[in-house]
Amino acid sequence: MANHLDLEEQEQLDQLKHFWAQYGNWITWVLIVVLGGFASWNGFQYWQRTQAVQAAALYDEVERMALSADSDKTIRAFEEMKARFGSTVYAQQAGLLASKTAEVAGNSQASLTALTWVAEKGADKGYAGVAKLRLASALIAQKSYDLAEKALQGLDADFEPLAQDRRGDIYAIQGKKTEAIAAYKAAYGMFDGRSDYRRLVEVKLNALGVHVDATLSKTIVEAAK
Template sequence: MAKHLDLEEQEQLAELRHFWNEWGNLITWILIVVFGAIAAWNGWNYWQRTQAAQASALYDEVERAAIAGDTARVERAFADIKDKFARTAYAQQAGLLAAKVMADKGNTDGVKAALGWVAEKSSDEGYQAVARLRLAAIAVEAKAYDEALKQLAGGFPKDFESLAADRRGDVYSLQGKKAEAKDEYLKAYKGIDERSDYRRIIEVKLAALGVDTQSIAPAPAGAASGVAKS
């Protein structure tokens, strides 16, 4: 019986050796690839967490400098986070915050540079939209209406479409282009929920152009109940 079991074991070992000779290298490489991918994924996640933590610390520095009203410190901290962590949301938030601080201090060139960077480099459409709307407002203040319309051209995220249309209406109105202004105000009006306070503002603008808003079809179902902050 023992000899019989020994023969069976030898046969199994022989089959196992044959299998390994046939498939061993392939199995080894598959395991290397699988465990390598797992290690790479874990490494990527660790790198992402590290980047986020470091970017958060720099954003806190921008925020503290902003509260203190220290423009020079804001610019330095923003430059650091932009250079080292440009792809993070913290960098894009820092750009918007830096622009606000510099606007309060009357540094128009600094504002335009910060907003321009966010508008061009941000991977978030919302941040891009806010930056473009603010750049358009700066251009309007400078009476650079063509530049304002350039910032307001192209697509905007759905939450910003009505606000962009309203701003385009303002630009056309300032240019004396009443027909174009009316068209843009109507787009804005129709895209906003009728319960929104912002809609009342657009009603006033339309009334100034001789439009009776009572005759306008109600906003479609699912329209934004408000307007994203710009």
């Protein structure tokens, strides 16, 4: 009986040796790839966490400079943020903050530069949308109407009502009454009925000679759907 078991064990061992001789290298490489990928993933996660912590600390510095109303230092801190952590949301937040600080300080070019970067390079579409709307408003103030219209392109649907309102402003300033009314109507129809923005757009339509009564309001809203 013992010899029989010994023979079975020897046969199983021989089979295992044969299997390992045939597939051992392949199994080893698969394990190396799997374990290497796992280690790389953990390393990437650690790197992301480290980047986020460092970016948050630098954003605090940008915020501190902005609160001190020091436009030059705020811009420099933002430039460092772009260079080191340009792919993070913190960089976009810093850009919007730096732009506002520069605008208040009268440095319109620095403000436009920061907004343009957030609008074109930012990873988060929400912050990029805010930057595009602010950029359009700043360009309208500078009478750069073509550039303002260009800035409004490519916005997400959530921002489209505000974009149409800005387009209405551009057309109204240029004396393009028909185009302005069309843009304002589009904005009016997209805004929620309880929105303060809709009431503001209604005032703009009134100024162009369009009285928005209940019937017209319903027609505009239906057309925007």
